[in-house]
Amino acid sequence: MKNLAEIAVNKCKILGAEYADIRIVEMKDEELRVKNGKISDVTNAVSLGYGIRVIVDGAWGFAASSVMNTKDIEKTAELAVRIGKASSMKINKKVKLSKEKPYIDRWNSPYMIDPFKVGMDEKLGLLFEIDEILRKDKKIKNAESYMWFNREHQWFLSSEGSFIEQELLRSGGGFSVTSSDGNTFQKRSYPASFGQYVQGGYEVIYGLKLIEGAEKTREEAIELLTAENCPSGKKDLIIVGEQLALQIHESVGHATELDRVLGLEANYAGRSFVNIEKKGNFKYGSDIVNIVADPTAPTGLGTYGYDDDGVRAHRFHVIKNGIFENFLGNREFAHEQIENFSRACNRAEGWINIPIVRMPNLSLMPGSYKYEDLIKDTEDGIIVSTVKSWSIDQYRYNFQFGMEIAWLIENGKITKTVKNPTYQGITPEFWGSCDAICNEDYWKFWGVPNCGKGQPGQRAEMSHGCAPARFRKIEVGIV
Amino acid sequence: MSEILREKKIKDIIDIILKTGKEFAPFVFVTVFSIKDALTRFGDNEITQNVYREHVTADIRLSKDKKSTSVSIDRFDVDYLKESFKKAIEILKFQKPDEDYPELPKSIDYIKELPSWCKSTSELTPEKRAEVIKNLAEKCQEKSLISSGIVSNNEGIIAIASSDGLYAFHESSKAKYSATVMDDNGDSGWVEYATNDVDNIDFDKATSLVINKAILNKSPKDMEIGEYTVILEPQAVSDILLFLSYIGFSTMKYYEGDSPFSGKLEQKIFSDKISIIDNAYNQINPGMPFDMEGNKKKQLEIVKDGVFKELPYDIKLSKKYNKVPTGHGFAYPNSNGPLCTNLQILPGKRKMDDIINSSDKCLLVTHFHYTNIINPNDLTFTGMTRDGIFWIENGDISYPVKNFRFTESIIKALNNIVEVSAEQEFASGFFGGGFICPALKIDNFRFSSKTDY
Numbered sequence: 001m002k003n004l005a006e007i008a009v010n011k012c013k014i015l016g017a018e019y020a021d022i023r024i025v026e027m028k029d030e031e032l033r034v035k036n037g038k039i040s041d042v043t044n045a046v047s048l049g050y051g052i053r054v055i056v057d058g059a060w061g062f063a064a065s066s067v068m069n070t071k072d073i074e075k076t077a078e079l080a081v082r083i084g085k086a087s088s089m090k091i092n093k094k095v096k097l098s099k100e101k102p103y104i105d106r107w108n109s110p111y112m113i114d115p116f117k118v119g120m121d122e123k124l125g126l127l128f129e130i131d132e133i134l135r136k137d138k139k140i141k142n143a144e145s146y147m148w149f150n151r152e153h154q155w156f157l158s159s160e161g162s163f164i165e166q167e168l169l170r171s172g173g174g175f176s177v178t179s180s181d182g183n184t185f186q187k188r189s190y191p192a193s194f195g196q197y198v199q200g201g202y203e204v205i206y207g208l209k210l211i212e213g214a215e216k217t218r219e220e221a222i223e224l225l226t227a228e229n230c231p232s233g234k235k236d237l238i239i240v241g242e243q244l245a246l247q248i249h250e251s252v253g254h255a256t257e258l259d260r261v262l263g264l265e266a267n268y269a270g271r272s273f274v275n276i277e278k279k280g281n282f283k284y285g286s287d288i289v290n291i292v293a294d295p296t297a298p299t300g301l302g303t304y305g306y307d308d309d310g311v312r313a314h315r316f317h318v319i320k321n322g323i324f325e326n327f328l329g330n331r332e333f334a335h336e337q338i339e340n341f342s343r344a345c346n347r348a349e350g351w352i353n354i355p356i357v358r359m360p361n362l363s364l365m366p367g368s369y370k371y372e373d374l375i376k377d378t379e380d381g382i383i384v385s386t387v388k389s390w391s392i393d394q395y396r397y398n399f400q401f402g403m404e405i406a407w408l409i410e411n412g413k414i415t416k417t418v419k420n421p422t423y424q425g426i427t428p429e430f431w432g433s434c435d436a437i438c439n440e441d442y443w444k445f446w447g448v449p450n451c452g453k454g455q456p457g458q459r460a461e462m463s464h465g466c467a468p469a470r471f472r473k474i475e476v477g478i479v
Numbered sequence: 480m481s482e483i484l485r486e487k488k489i490k491d492i493i494d495i496i497l498k499t500g501k502e503f504a505p506f507v508f509v510t511v512f513s514i515k516d517a518l519t520r521f522g523d524n525e526i527t528q529n530v531y532r533e534h535v536t537a538d539i540r541l542s543k544d545k546k547s548t549s550v551s552i553d554r555f556d557v558d559y560l561k562e563s564f565k566k567a568i569e570i571l572k573f574q575k576p577d578e579d580y581p582e583l584p585k586s587i588d589y590i591k592e593l594p595s596w597c598k599s600t601s602e603l604t605p606e607k608r609a610e611v612i613k614n615l616a617e618k619c620q621e622k623s624l625i626s627s628g629i630v631s632n633n634e635g636i637i638a639i640a641s642s643d644g645l646y647a648f649h650e651s652s653k654a655k656y657s658a659t660v661m662d663d664n665g666d667s668g669w670v671e672y673a674t675n676d677v678d679n680i681d682f683d684k685a686t687s688l689v690i691n692k693a694i695l696n697k698s699p700k701d702m703e704i705g706e707y708t709v710i711l712e713p714q715a716v717s718d719i720l721l722f723l724s725y726i727g728f729s730t731m732k733y734y735e736g737d738s739p740f741s742g743k744l745e746q747k748i749f750s751d752k753i754s755i756i757d758n759a760y761n762q763i764n765p766g767m768p769f770d771m772e773g774n775k776k777k778q779l780e781i782v783k784d785g786v787f788k789e790l791p792y793d794i795k796l797s798k799k800y801n802k803v804p805t806g807h808g809f810a811y812p813n814s815n816g817p818l819c820t821n822l823q824i825l826p827g828k829r830k831m832d833d834i835i836n837s838s839d840k841c842l843l844v845t846h847f848h849y850t851n852i853i854n855p856n857d858l859t860f861t862g863m864t865r866d867g868i869f870w871i872e873n874g875d876i877s878y879p880v881k882n883f884r885f886t887e888s889i890i891k892a893l894n895n896i897v898e899v900s901a902e903q904e905f906a907s908g909f910f911g912g913g914f915i916c917p918a919l920k921i922d923n924f925r926f927s928s929k930t931d932y
């Protein structure tokens with residue numbers, strides 16, 4: 001691999017590239033799905049290829065291919081340089097990368113059991129067992145359970161002397177059921193709306209306690225059919241689990257990506273209400289809100305040794321005691337936030353994409369509450385759980401979310417289950433209303449395996465750690 | 480490379496896969512995808528990203544005694560294929576025969592002469608894409624405006640083949656120009672064109688259109704939330720079709736009871752001004768003439784004058800419900816069932832200008848951002864307006880309005896239709912795909928919250 005990589009980078013240099021790197025990536029995916037008593041999908045996918053990225057005359061070029069031989073690699077390198085030259089036809093300033101130390105290193109996700117070596121009987125056996133529990137009631141019209149495993153083996157070589165090999169292993173799964181009484185239908189999922197994923201091996205599946213969660217999930221889906229609709233009006237909102245992870249993802253993560261802030265995503269995903277002037281002084285949330293980017297945290301989906309710029313991963317605050325501190329950045333945009341080093345957030349999906357600014361693991365730090373005390377302490381509230389629908393504007397400012405299930409709190413007690421819960425808010429007001437966060441006993445990583453961004457569209461994965469938190473007087477329900 | 484050579488290259492891959500696969504299973508089905516994809520991206524009036532990617536992959540299904548397994552790979556040498564197949568067929572041991580296993584056709588007669596692939600699109604160079612951007616960016620810089628967007632072109636091939644002799648090949652191309660122009664306050668205009676033939680895009684016209692729209696949208700006024708009569712431009716209407724395609728008109732959901740239209744065939748579900756067809760053979764954006772199971776794609780009349788008329792069928796559901804496959808199937812085993820991917824709301828008679836001129840006290844919406852279904856039971860969806868929402872009074876566009884969030888039921892909206900425009904556009908959806916839509920004038924459309932941007 002190193003040999004082919006060197007050929008590519010050398011060719012780019014000869015053709016006049018000021019900077020060149022190549023990422024060779026081998027991706028292996030296995031997905032198993034059981035739906036209503038049958039195997040509904042078994043996918044085994046392998047992909048190997050490379051992407052060559054150059055800076056020529058101060059502008060970016062990139063070309064990618066899966067044909068792995070010297071002749072084709074040189075051809076792809078030539079194309080990358082030609083594209084870079086075309087880019088230089090309309091630039092206002094030359095690309096300036098922050099100065100970083102080159103690394104020769106190897107990094108891999110720790111794991112115990114290689115999921116690709118676990119027998120199909122074991123994996124499918126578990127899914128069929130879950131499926132049987134889920135379909136024990138006639139009101140269940142649809143049950144689907146699944147597992148997914150992914151190994152990404154990357155080799156990164158740059159013209160600055162870096163050669164980094166990384167091997168990432170991701171595992172996870174879950175299930176969902178749909179109930180119907182002939183008129184309406186409701187869905188419940190476990191452990192999260194699209195499953196729960198972390199870095200690790202097959203041991204992750206044991207940790208999900210899928211069998212243990214099946215009966216309760218089924219019963220909740222049935223209970224929702226006759227539940228009242230979520231009331232509308234202002235209530236104290238307690239967000240638990242993966243829904244709070246999504247709230248962090250959409251209203252802090254994407255909002256603080258430097259490329260969005262600089263207007264480079266303006267045509268597609270949009271910009272951000274957070275601008276450069278807000279760094280270091282903007283009140284993003286209440287004093288107890290601390291949000292930390294940490295690609296070094298064990299088991300996160302956004303955990304890595306080095307980003308795809310070859311910069312070593314490190315932990316930093318995005319929001320500290322409610323104040324906005326740092327953007328998510330890369331080598332190219334470091335100087336835009338007046339820093340001389342990269343925040344190591346540049347990542348690409350597979351070999352076929354260029355790295356773009358991506359959230360690493362991004363988490364809300366725990367507070368001091370016990371969950372039971374938080375409920376006792378709430379007079380007129382609602383607990384919402386499990387992502388159903390999400391929508392946020394092009395400035396990451398106005399959002400509306402829908403969840404699978406909610407429970408009303410009246411005078412410190414959970415009184416009833418309600419269906420079709422929604423809430424809406426304005427990002428800084430919303431985080432400003434956060435007045436209680438549960439302690440580290442309730443804190444957990446929730447994996448987002450499918451965050452889409454960029455054109456051509458690409459996917460990235462990251463985790464968000466959080467413990468249940470309360471937000472005062474939030475607009476809930478559809479008015 | 481000529482078309483014959485391009486097809487031969489794919490055929491060679493298919494041949495080696497079928498031959499090798501037969502050593503492991505009596506039935507082999509292969510789908511080959513080939514993509515060449517070039518995209519130049521710009522922001523802040525300069526080129527920021529510029530990529531070219533090519534990739535050939537094959538999805539291969541090996542079947543035996545109504546059991547099957549699949550692999551997806553992008554290397555096609557015999558040794559590698561053998562190694563992959565050997566591992567893949569292990570799973571057959573743990574399967575029970577699937578009584579719903581579809582019997583795939585052994586041959587197909589489909590329309591090959593669709594104008595889906597265009598030489599001009601395939602030959603759009605990085606230099607030419609850069610020219611388009613340079614032109615727009617310089618015009619914006621003169622006017623202190625900021626531009627961002629993409630110019631892209633791609634070519635794709637989908638070929639299917641089976642060891643029983645089935646073979647079909649389809650080639651397509653697409654060029655896209657999407658541009659946003661805004662001032663320092665973020666008041667913006669937007670245009671987007673996607674077409675199989677790049678010569679259909681009048682870049683100069685599009686460039687002045689987007690600049691003018693941005694200028695028209697300067698200093699939008701604050702307006703109260705509530706229900707308004709709206710005119711949704713085609714790009715906004717396409718979001719409605721997206722959710723109809725995979726929820727409302729999903730045949731599997733229809734039978735499983737989680738479509739809001741379950742049991743409502745032959746009933747009136749929308750205003751009689753709404754007729755929706757699925758037509759892969761339309762001239763504006765031709766789709767695939769066959770589906771992933773090897774059936775010829777039929778044109779469907781999904782909704783006629785507001786009445787729900789028919790649904791797409793794949794092999795499995797057609798057998799189960801005694802229907803004929805309509806060519807809307809995906810590769811076995813898919814858990815979503817057949818779906819319509821070439822939906823079109825049939826145009827009305829009145830021109831857009833005429834609709835605007837005859838309107839009073841209503842809002843004109845350019846497009847939506849980040850729409851999502853919030854309640855599938857009545858297809859309530861939510862999202863933001865984007866890049867221009869304008870107040871119309873006495874037949875004139877009076878002034879721009881600040882963006883709103885809307886929360887509205889698609890079913891309610893399509894029952895409150897006042898006008899359907901004669902003009903129609905191909906609109907690609909935010910999350911991929913795309914549909915052909917007219918503009919729709921809709922009464923009582925609900926805006927539920929405001930924003931500062």
Ligand SMILES: [Zn+2]
Binds near residue numbers: 452
């Ligand atoms: Zn995301």
